[in-house]
Structure formats: structure tokens, C-alpha cells
Amino acid sequence: MFAQQLVNGLVVGSTYALFALGFTLMFGVLGVINLTYGFYLSVGAFLALFATQHGVSIWLALPLAALASGCVAVLIDGLLLTPLRRAKAPELASLMVTLGATLLLYSLANAALSTDIRRFPPGVIDANALEIAGIRITMTQCLIIAAAGIIVSVLLWVMNGARIGLGLRALAERPDAAALMGVNAGALVRLVSLASGTLAGASGVLIGLNYNAIQPYMGEVMMLKGFAVIILGGLGDIRGALVAGLVVGMLETLTAGYVASSWKDAVGFVLLVLTLWIRPSGLFGRLAVKRA
Amino acid sequence: MSAPRLDVDCLTVRFGGLAAVDDVSFSVAPGTVHGLIGPNGAGKTTTFNLICGLIAPTGGAIRLDGRRIDALPSWGRAQLGLARTFQNIRMFNDMSVLETLMTGMHANLAESLLASLLRLPSFRHAERAAIDKAWALIDFVGLTEAAHRRSGDLPYGDQRRLEIARALAGEPRLLLLDEPAAGMNPSETQALEALLETLKGRGVSMLLVEHDMRFVMRLCDQITVLNFGRKISEGSPREVRADPLVVEAYLGAKVARSLEAPP
Amino acid sequence: MPEFLDDFLFTYQTLIYALGVNGLLALSMYVVLALGQLSLGQAAFMGLGAYVSALLTVKLGLPFPLVLLAAMLAPALAALCVGAPTLRLSGVYLALATIGLGEVQRIFFINSELTGGALGLSGIPTKGGLISIYGSLALALIAFAFVARSKIGRAMEAMREDELAAGALGVDLPAYKLGALVVSAMLAGLAGALNAHVSSFISPNDYGFDAAVTILSFALLGGIGSPFGPVLGAFILTLLPEVLRPLADYKTVVNGSIIVLAVIFMPRGLLAWRMGRAGAATGRPK
Numbered sequence: 001m002f003a004q005q006l007v008n009g010l011v012v013g014s015t016y017a018l019f020a021l022g023f024t025l026m027f028g029v030l031g032v033i034n035l036t037y038g039f040y041l042s043v044g045a046f047l048a049l050f051a052t053q054h055g056v057s058i059w060l061a062l063p064l065a066a067l068a069s070g071c072v073a074v075l076i077d078g079l080l081l082t083p084l085r086r087a088k089a090p091e092l093a094s095l096m097v098t099l100g101a102t103l104l105l106y107s108l109a110n111a112a113l114s115t116d117i118r119r120f121p122p123g124v125i126d127a128n129a130l131e132i133a134g135i136r137i138t139m140t141q142c143l144i145i146a147a148a149g150i151i152v153s154v155l156l157w158v159m160n161g162a163r164i165g166l167g168l169r170a171l172a173e174r175p176d177a178a179a180l181m182g183v184n185a186g187a188l189v190r191l192v193s194l195a196s197g198t199l200a201g202a203s204g205v206l207i208g209l210n211y212n213a214i215q216p217y218m219g220e221v222m223m224l225k226g227f228a229v230i231i232l233g234g235l236g237d238i239r240g241a242l243v244a245g246l247v248v249g250m251l252e253t254l255t256a257g258y259v260a261s262s263w264k265d266a267v268g269f270v271l272l273v274l275t276l277w278i279r280p281s282g283l284f285g286r287l288a289v290k291r292a
Numbered sequence: 293m294s295a296p297r298l299d300v301d302c303l304t305v306r307f308g309g310l311a312a313v314d315d316v317s318f319s320v321a322p323g324t325v326h327g328l329i330g331p332n333g334a335g336k337t338t339t340f341n342l343i344c345g346l347i348a349p350t351g352g353a354i355r356l357d358g359r360r361i362d363a364l365p366s367w368g369r370a371q372l373g374l375a376r377t378f379q380n381i382r383m384f385n386d387m388s389v390l391e392t393l394m395t396g397m398h399a400n401l402a403e404s405l406l407a408s409l410l411r412l413p414s415f416r417h418a419e420r421a422a423i424d425k426a427w428a429l430i431d432f433v434g435l436t437e438a439a440h441r442r443s444g445d446l447p448y449g450d451q452r453r454l455e456i457a458r459a460l461a462g463e464p465r466l467l468l469l470d471e472p473a474a475g476m477n478p479s480e481t482q483a484l485e486a487l488l489e490t491l492k493g494r495g496v497s498m499l500l501v502e503h504d505m506r507f508v509m510r511l512c513d514q515i516t517v518l519n520f521g522r523k524i525s526e527g528s529p530r531e532v533r534a535d536p537l538v539v540e541a542y543l544g545a546k547v548a549r550s551l552e553a554p555p
Numbered sequence: 556m557p558e559f560l561d562d563f564l565f566t567y568q569t570l571i572y573a574l575g576v577n578g579l580l581a582l583s584m585y586v587v588l589a590l591g592q593l594s595l596g597q598a599a600f601m602g603l604g605a606y607v608s609a610l611l612t613v614k615l616g617l618p619f620p621l622v623l624l625a626a627m628l629a630p631a632l633a634a635l636c637v638g639a640p641t642l643r644l645s646g647v648y649l650a651l652a653t654i655g656l657g658e659v660q661r662i663f664f665i666n667s668e669l670t671g672g673a674l675g676l677s678g679i680p681t682k683g684g685l686i687s688i689y690g691s692l693a694l695a696l697i698a699f700a701f702v703a704r705s706k707i708g709r710a711m712e713a714m715r716e717d718e719l720a721a722g723a724l725g726v727d728l729p730a731y732k733l734g735a736l737v738v739s740a741m742l743a744g745l746a747g748a749l750n751a752h753v754s755s756f757i758s759p760n761d762y763g764f765d766a767a768v769t770i771l772s773f774a775l776l777g778g779i780g781s782p783f784g785p786v787l788g789a790f791i792l793t794l795l796p797e798v799l800r801p802l803a804d805y806k807t808v809v810n811g812s813i814i815v816l817a818v819i820f821m822p823r824g825l826l827a828w829r830m831g832r833a834g835a836a837t838g839r840p841k
Contacts, residue, residue, distance in 0.1 A: 033647050083819055092593045092646050093818050096775065099595075100814025103768050107807040220764070224658050227651045235647065262666050269659040276640040276652055344723065370725035382720040384713050386780075391832045395709040399725030408705035408834070409698055415705070419834035427839055440837070462724065 004135050005257045006250065011141045013249025014148035015207045019222055020229035020241040021152065022199030028236030029168050029192045032091065035098040036076055037200055038223025039105045042216050044069040044201025045208035049118060058124050058209075062147065066202035073197025074190050076101065082189075102220070109216040118214045125209065144206045151202055152242065155195065159238065168192065221265075228268030232275050234282020243283055247271075295358060297322045297497045298466050303342060303352035312338045314521040315352070320466065320514075325488070325498045327512035327529075329505070331542055335521040336501045337379075340470055343499070344376050345369045357465060371399045373465035377455045379474055385444025389435055389454055392443045393426040396461030426461070433457040433487060449480035453487065460496070467491070467498045473507050485511065509533065517541070564685075569754075570797055575688035576750045577793045581773035581785035582695050583742035586735045588779045589703075591715035592646055594736060596637065596653030597743045597770040599660050600630035602762025604744025605751040606670055609679045612752065619682045619752075626748030627741040634740035635733070642732040649736075657767060664759035675758025682752040691745060692786070699782035704834045711735070712832060743770075765807060772810040775817040778824020787826050 023037050047065035052058055080097050129138045159168065171188050200219075207222065208214045229248050233240025248268050256264040275282065296319035303316045313335045320326040328336050341347045343354055345366035354362040361369050370376075384392055394401075401422055407415040430439050433453045438446060443454055452472060459467055472488075473481045481504065488511055491498070502508045508515065509529040517525040517532055519541040525532055532538055564571065580597060587594045604626035611622045637656050641648040664670045671677075702708050710731060713721035722728050751757050769792070777788025792810065796803040817824060831837070 027647075033651070080815065080819070089818075089822075090591070092591070092650070093822070095593060095647065095650055096771065097815055097818045099768055099771065100775075100811045100818065102811070103765065103807050104811030104815065107805065107811060111805075111808075224654060224764070227654060231648070231651060260666075263662070266659055266662045269655040269662075272652065272655040273637070273659070276637075276648065280640060280644055280648065346719075365728075366719075366722045367725050367727050370723055371727075376723050378720065378723075382717045384716040384720070386716065386829055387709075387712065387832060388837075390837050391709060394706075394833060395713050395721075396724055398706060398710055398713075401706045403706040405702070405707060408707060409701055411701060411834075416835060419705070423833060423835060423837055424840040439839075458724070 001257075003133075005253055007135055007137060007141070009250035009253035010246065011144050011210060011249075012253055013246035014145055015203050015210060015245075016222075016225065016229055016249045017242045017245025018148045018151060018199055018206070019203035020226050020233065020245045021155065021238060022196035022203075023226045024230045024233060024236055024238060024241040025155075025192060025199070026196040027230065028238065029171055030081075030189060032081060032094040033098070034077070034081070034196075035095065035102045035223065036080075036105060037073075037098075037196065038219035038221075038226065039076075039102060039109075040069040040073050040197045040200035040219070041204035041207070041222050042106075042109060042219035043072050044204030045214045045218060046113065046216075047201070048205040048208065049120060049214050052120055052124050058120075058143075058205075062202065062205050065205050066198045069201025069204065070194040070196075070198035073200070074193045077189070077193040085189075102223075106216060106220060113216050115215050115217065119212050120209065120214075140209050144210055147202065147206060151199065155199070156238070225265075225268045228272040232268075232271050232282060234284055237282055237284055240282050240284045295322075296320060296355075297357060298326075298343070298499065299353075299355040299358075300339075300343065301353040301355070303339065303354065304350050305338060305342060305347060306350045312521050313342060313349075313518075316516075316518065316521070316523050317352075318516040318523065318526060320497055320499055322497050323495045324513040325492055325500060325511055327508045327515040328499060328501045328518065329508055329515060330518035330524075331544075333520075334518040334541075336518055337470070338521075339518065340468065340499075340501050344374065344468060370462070373462070374468065375459035375462050375464035375466070376468040377452075377459055377470060377472060379470040381448070381451045381455050383443045383446075383451055383455070385442065387443055388440050389430060389443050389446070390423070390426050390439050392454060392458050393429050393461045394422050396458035397422050397425065399462050429457045429461055449476060449483065452476070452480075452484065456487065460491075465497065467496055469498060469500045469502070471502055472500070473502060473504045481507065570793070571685070572688060572750070572753045574790055574793050575685075575692050576746050577770075577773060577789040578692045578786040579688075579695060579742055579746035579749070580770045581777065581789035582692075582699060582782060583739045583746065584770050584774040585699065585779055585782055585785040586739040586742070588774055589715060590711040590731055590735055591718065592642075592732055592735065593650045593771075594653045594739060595650050595764075595767045595771070596634070596656045597739070598762045598764075598766035599653065599657035600633065600740040600743035601747035601750070601766070601770075602657075602660060602664070602757075602759070603630045603633055604747030605757045605762070606664065606676070606747075607744075608748035609676050609751045609757060610669070612682065613676065613679060622682075623687075623745060623748050626744045628744075630740035630744035630747075631737045634736045638733050638736040642729050642736070649732075654764065654767070657762065657764065661759050661763055670759070673759060675756060675761075676751075677756040679751055679755045679757070681755060683749055684753060688749050688753070691749065695742060696782055696786065700830070701834075703782060703830050704832060708830075709832045768814070769807075769810050772814045772817075774824075776813050776825055778821075778826045778828075780823060780827060780829035782830075784824050784826035784828075788824065791825075 026034050026037060044065045047068050048061045051061035051065060080101055081094055084094050125143060126139045129136045167188055171185060229244045230241055233244035252264045252267045255267050298320040300316060300318050303313055304311060305313045316339060328339060330336050342349050345364060349362055353360055356372055356374060361372060384395060401418060403415055403418050430436055435450060435454060438450060473484060485507060500512060512529055515529055515532045516523055517538050524541060525535040525538045580601060584597055607629045608622045608626035611617045611625055637652050641652045665673045710726045713726060714731060718728060773789040773792055774785040776792060777784035796806050802809060
């Protein structure tokens with residue numbers, strides 16, 4: 001029973017980690033808390049849903065929907081945040097803009113799609129399950145863990161190794177100096193938006209598959225959880241977000257299993273408040289660089 | 293010699309393994325202007341920020357009139373009489389010149405929340421006195437015509453004067469000036485020098501970090517020279533100018549720069 | 556009271572109450588924004604005030620003034636708990652932590668027997684009304700206007716413009732931030748309590764994320780150059796759906812668009828007038 005809970009927790013946790021990764025990447029490199037981020041999750045889930053309803057295989061629908069969400073992220077960033085960046089507006093201004101945009105986007109999505117819960121067509125994924133030592137692992141769960149693992153590995157590889165990663169880190173530390181060093185800031189901003197939006201979209205598809213329930217506000221719920229995860233992990237800390245995502249996912253699942261499922265959503269926020277009191281710099285103690 | 297106004301004692305700060313400021317000691321006597329100079333990367337700005345309280349030291353002590361201040365946050369130091377200006381001028385753009393100066397009086401303006409809410413006589417007297425004092429300062433720095441203008445709209449030179457006046461408004465024991473002549477044209481620099489001379493005449497103690505060497509030499513009573521985070525020389529402008537170590541430090545920096553520069 | 560006025564009040568009672576309550580909420584947002592901080596916990600503070608007051612009235616039957624006092628103290632305590640650890644960090648932390656507070660509280664209200672669960676509390680006796688709502692609003696407005704034109708108001712504007720420079724002038728930054736957050740929480744709690752006692756029914760979802768964003772839109776639409784701006788913003792955004800009936804369904808769309816447009820195109824808000832900061836005439840001394 002406990003082992004089964006752990007596996008379920010791992011699955012939930014890896015979707016959280018994936019989601020939080022993009023969120024913290026956005027903050028770490030672009031220096032803004034972009035509250036529209038959760039919306040890209042809903043976008044990803046709905047696009048995958050529509051694609052599979054039209055007979056597209058989920059293997060194709062997942063990457064396509066994720067990338068399309070990334071493009072939406074680039075578009076929205078360009079519309080809302082680029083003007084503020086140009087005007088050198090304070091940090092909180094961008095937070096407020098994206099806050100307003102969130103309200104707007106969800107209301108529109110709500111009007112267009114209604115809040116009815118929708119489900120993937122049956123047979124999107126093989127309904128069989130593996131059984132190892134009494135633990136049931138569905139194909140969906142396998143897909144989630146595998147996809148999350150692959151996406152995270154690719155991202156870490158890019159960030160740590162490639163030239164792009166170097167530019168990104170330069171942009172995160174000293175945006176002005178990065179520009180002087182010939183880093184094309186505009187292109188990198190778009191790239192980071194694309195990457196984060198893709199991560200959100202991918203996690204949206206996976207979360208939609210996991211619960212087999214899709215509706216416009218699913219992104220907002222995750223967004224609130226995302227705060228808890230990225231603060232627990234340390235704002236802007238990629239490794240922290242991964243670990244914190246897994247931790248929150250596990251603890252939620254265990255809370256649902258052993259306490260009451262209605263309290264599971266409080267887990268993240270209790271952790272958030274505790275983190276702020278005990279260790280505001282997050283799990284690994286790297287406080288986000290405060291921009292002057 | 294009287295007790296020092298500011299006493300910096302074996303001040304050290306390390307970032308990672310690197311000592312940005314290494315065992316630096318100097319003191320500023322009351323009523324004097326003390327210069328802090330050195331080539332680029334010598335640790336002047338870091339020392340300045342240590343004194344203001346923007347960076348926490350790894351070791352050493354800072355005393356203002358004999359009182360340890362190195363554990364206090366920047367506002368705590370300001371309340372004890374440490375005022376500063378910024379290298380890149382920091383204005384309260386929407387405030388008028390007069391309001392800016394009244395804001396500068398924050399630390400010694402006795403207005404309780406209750407008195408402000410009830411508009412008690414004590415509050416009205418304090419405000420009136422603050423306004424009168426602000427006008428006196430405005431006249432002193434020559435911004436009379438601009439008193440009611442938005443401070444963000446003033447020309448650069450005037451903003452610098454306003455910033456100095458804002459720092460003076462709190463009647464500080466020590467005025468810290470971070471490259472006040474940076475970005476000024478010759479006539480603005482001249483006006484600034486005259487202003488600082490007058491302040492000196494009035495007995496304001498100052499610590500000046502500055503690049504413009506002639507400016508420093510003319511204004512300062514004592515100069516401390518830093519290089520690579522250490523103190524390499526100290527004395528009157530004449531002594532410092534004659535010190536071979538100083539000449540070498542500046543020359544070395546110049547030669548290094550000329551070597552780096554593309555042909 | 557003349558009859559036509561009586562009729563008018565009766566017909567538009569709910570709207571008139573809502574205007575006053577939202578005005579108070581807008582002011583509670585103003586205190587925090589005025590020194591450059593962002594709290595998204597205004598709805599949570601309001602909810603806490605509403606629940607505490609409703610429970611004290613319904614279960615213990617305490618006198619109304621005492622109930623209001625408690626409804627201000629409880630959110631103040633919550634503000635201290637969230638504010639103290641976050642205010643030394645960058646402003647983003649306060650924003651995120653207050654969102655967190657709102658969610659924890661909502662989940663608690665939904666799950667707790669005491670607070671009536673997801674159905675909320677009903678049958679709250681009607682107390683207060685026009686005089687207590689508009690009296691509080693007027694008092695708060697006057698108090699903020701007076702404070703704005705004093706040393707404290709200057710320090711607040713200085714912090715909003717440039718925190719580093721304000722600190723260098725001796726403004727105790729954490730004390731001001733915490734003070735503002737606590738005052739803001741008390742005001743929101745008061746608004747919640749007053750609202751609960753004129754609407755007789757409260758439920759957990761009234762105080763969620765959307766409500767927090769709506770309160771922010773009041774202040775941003777009006778502008779924070781003076782305390783009058785946010786109140787004006789609240790009045791407009793409360794009246795708008797009533798005047799333009801078709802808009803009522805798109806309230807959140809309107810609020811959201813207003814925030815976006817205000818921050819990008821009108822950073823000073825509709826009432827761009829900035830209140831002077833000196834508490835006396837600034838003329839030259841004779």
C-alpha cells in the first residue's frame with residue numbers, strides 16, 4: 001500500500017517538477033514572476049485533447065501541443081512584458097500585468113470552452129497496467145515519468161553544457177553585461193519563454209492524462225501550487241524546483257492517502273509558509289539574485 | 293587631535309575566497325574632507341558600501357563618533373548621522389524639490405503618527421519648521437527658482453545639488469559622497485566644487501570617493517589610497533602625490549589598460 | 556427621512572453597501588501599494604475578518620463593536636505571520652506568500668466544521684449598515700490623507716520611488732513595510748466584517764484569488780497618487796456592471812483588462828493627481 005502511494009506520488013511529483021521547472025526558469029533568467037504561466041498548462045492540455053479527438057496519436061499530440069503552448073507563451077510575453085522591459089518598469093509591475101492577463105485569459109477561455117470537465121477519448125493510451133511486486137503502474141504513469149525524465153534531462157543538458165546555457169546564465173546574472181558581451185537578449189528572452197511555455201504545456205498534457213480531467217482552470221490551480229514548489233526549491237533554482245516538485249507531489253499523495261484527500265491541496269502552502277519562516281532561500285539555499 | 297568622526301578599523305570583506313577589501317584602516321577627523329581614491333577595481337566602492345551598510349563586513353569595525361555601527365542596517369546608520377549621495381543619482385522623481393528636502397529630514401523630524409493623524413499643534417510646528425529649513429537649504433544650494441518643480445525634471449547638475457542638499461537636510465555628522473563629479477561637464481564640476489568648498493567652510497565632515505584627481509587634490513585634507521583592496525598610502529594631497537607607490541599603482545593601471553586596448 | 560430617499564435606499568441597498576465595502580478594500584490595497592509592495596492577500600484578510608466576526612456574532616453573541624475589533628485583530632496577526640519573514644526579501648516573496656495564505660485559508664474554511672464547510676455560514680444577523688460602513692470609509696480616507704501629508708507619507712513615497720535611497724535617509728524599511736501590511740490587513744478585515752453583517756451569508760469562495768485580483772484592479776484603475784484614487788476606482792468598477800448590464804457577465808474580463816491596460820499605458824491610474832506631501836503651506840517663510 002505504502003509503496004503504491006509512493007509510486008503514485010512520484011508520478012504526481014514529476015508533473016509538478018516539470019511544471020515548476022519552467023516557472024523557475026522564467027523567473028531565474030527573465031527576472032519576472034509571470035502569472036500567465038499556468039495558462040500555458042491549460043493550453044497544452046486542451047490542444048492535446050483536441051488533437052487526440054481528431055485521431056492524432058498521443059505520441060505526436062504531446063510534443064506538438066507542448067510546443068504550441070510555448071509559442072503562445074512567446075506571443076504573450078512579447079505583448080505584455082516586452083514593453084515593460086523596454087520601459088525598465090519595476091519588478092512588481094510585470095507581476096501585476098501578468099496577474100491582470102491571467103484573469104482575462106481564463107475568463108475568455110472559460111467563455112469559449114465552458115468549465116465542463118472533458119476527458120481524452122478512450123484508448124488514447126493502452127489501458128493495461130504493469131504489476132511489479134504488487135505495485136500497479138499504468139501505461140499513463142509510465143509515459144508521464146518517461147516524458148518528464150526526458151524533457152528534464154534535455155533541459156539540464158542545454159543549461160549546463162551548450163553555448164546557449166552560458167548566454168542564459170549571463171542574462172540571469174547581469175542583463176546589461178550580457179548585452180555588451182554580444183548575447184542577443186531579445187532572442188534569448190523568446191527562447192526562454194518558448195522553453196518555459198513548452199514545459200508548462202507538456203506538464204498540462206501529462207496532468208490531463210494522469211487525472212483524465214481537463215478544464216480551463218486547471219492551470220490556475222497548478223499555478224498556485226507552482227508558487228509553493230518554486231519557493232520551497234528557492235526562486236530561480238532549477239535543481240531546487242525539481243526536488244521540491246517531487247517532494248510536494250509525494251507529500252500530497254501521502255496526505256490524500258493517510259489523512260484526507262480534501263486537505264491535500266493545503267500541503268504545498270503549509271510548506272511555503274514554513275519555508276519562508278525557516279529557510280527563505282529554499283531547499284538548496286541559493287537566494288535569487290536581487291536585481292538593482 | 294580630536295577623536296575621529298569616522299573610524300574604519302581593519303575592515304575586511306571577502307567574496308568567495310577573494311578579499312575585495314583587505315584589512316583597511318583610516319579615520320576621518322571632524323570638520324575635514326577625506327578622500328578615498330585608487331585605480332579601477334581598488335575596492336573604493338566596496339569600502340563605501342561597507343560604511344553605508346549595504347554590504348556586511350567579514351571582519352573589522354566601523355565607528356561613528358566612537359560608536360560601533362557595523363552591525364546596523366543602512367537606515368540605522370543614517371539615523372545616527374551618516375548621510376550619502378549615490379554615484380548614479382537617485383531622485384524621488386515625483387516629489388518637488390521642497391518635498392525631497394523634507395524627506396531628507398526624516399531621521400530627525402519629530403512627528404508621531406498620532407500627532408499627524410490629529411493634526412496636533414506639535415505636528416504643525418514640526419512641519420512649518422521643516423518647510424522653513426527646506427527653504428534655507430534650497431537657497432543655499434541655489435535651487436530657489438526650482439523649489440516647486442518635480443525633482444525628476446531637473447537637469448543633471450541640479451539633481452546632483454538636490455541630492456547633496458537632501459543628504460544635508462538630516463544634519464548629518466558625516467557626509468559620504470560617491471563620485472559626485474561623475475558625468476558632469478566642466479562648468480557643473482566647478483559649481484559642485486564651490487558648493488563642497490562652502491560646506492567644508494561650514495565644518496561639514498565629508499568622505500569623498502572620486503575619480504577626478506584634480507578635484508580630489510584641491511578639496512581634500514587627507515587622502516587614503518587603495519589598490520587591490522589594500523591601503524597603499526595615506527597623507528595630505530601633497531604627500532600622496534609624491535608617494536612612489538601611488539604613482540606606480542596609477543601608472544601600472546594605465547599601462548595595463550593601454551596594453552589591453554586594441555592597437 | 557423623506558420617502559423617495561427611503562425608497563432609493565431600499566432599492567439600491569446592496570449596491571450602496573457594496574460601494575462602501577469595496578472602497579474600504581481599495582484603501583487597504585492602497586496602503587501597501589503606496590510604499591511599493593504588493594500583497595495579494597487582501598481577499599484573505601477580508602475573509603478572515605468576515606468569518607471571525609460572523610462566528611463571534613452567531614456563536615457567542617458578542618457586542619458589535621467588540622466583534623469589529625476582533626475582525627481587525629485576527630487579520631493583523633495573520634499579516635504579521637506572513638509579513639515578518641518575507642518583508643526583508645524581494646517584493647515577489649510577499650506577493651507569493653500572501654497568495655499562499657489565501658489558499659490555505661480557503662481550504663481550511665472549506666474543510667472545517669466550525670466554518671460551515673463549502674456551504675459557508677448563513678443567517679448572520681444584520682448589524683451596522685450605512686453609518687458604520689460609510690463612517691469607516693470616511694475615517695479611513697481622512698486618516699490616509701492626513702498621513703500622506705506628513706513625514707510618514709513622504710517616507711512611503713520615497714520607498715515606492717527608490718527603496719535604497721529611502722533607507723539611506725534613515726527610513727526603517729522593514730518597520731514601514733510591516734506596519735503598512737498590518738494596517739492594510741486590519742482595514743480589509745473590517746471591510747469583511749461589515750460586509751458579512753449586511754449580507755447575512757458568507758462562503759469560502761468569496762475570498763479567493765479572483766477577489767484578490769479584483770481588489771488590486773480597484774487601486775490600479777484609480778491610481779495611487781492619493782488615497783482618493785483607489786476609492787474612485789472601486790466605485791467605478793462596482794458601478795460599471797450595474798450600469799452596463801451586459802457587462803456583468805464579463806466582470807472578470809473587464810477587471811483583468813483594466814489591470815493590464817493600467818500598468819502598461821496608465822501607470823498613474825485614472826486619478827493621476829498626486830497629493831502634496833507637506834502638512835502645511837509650502838510658501839517661503841516671511
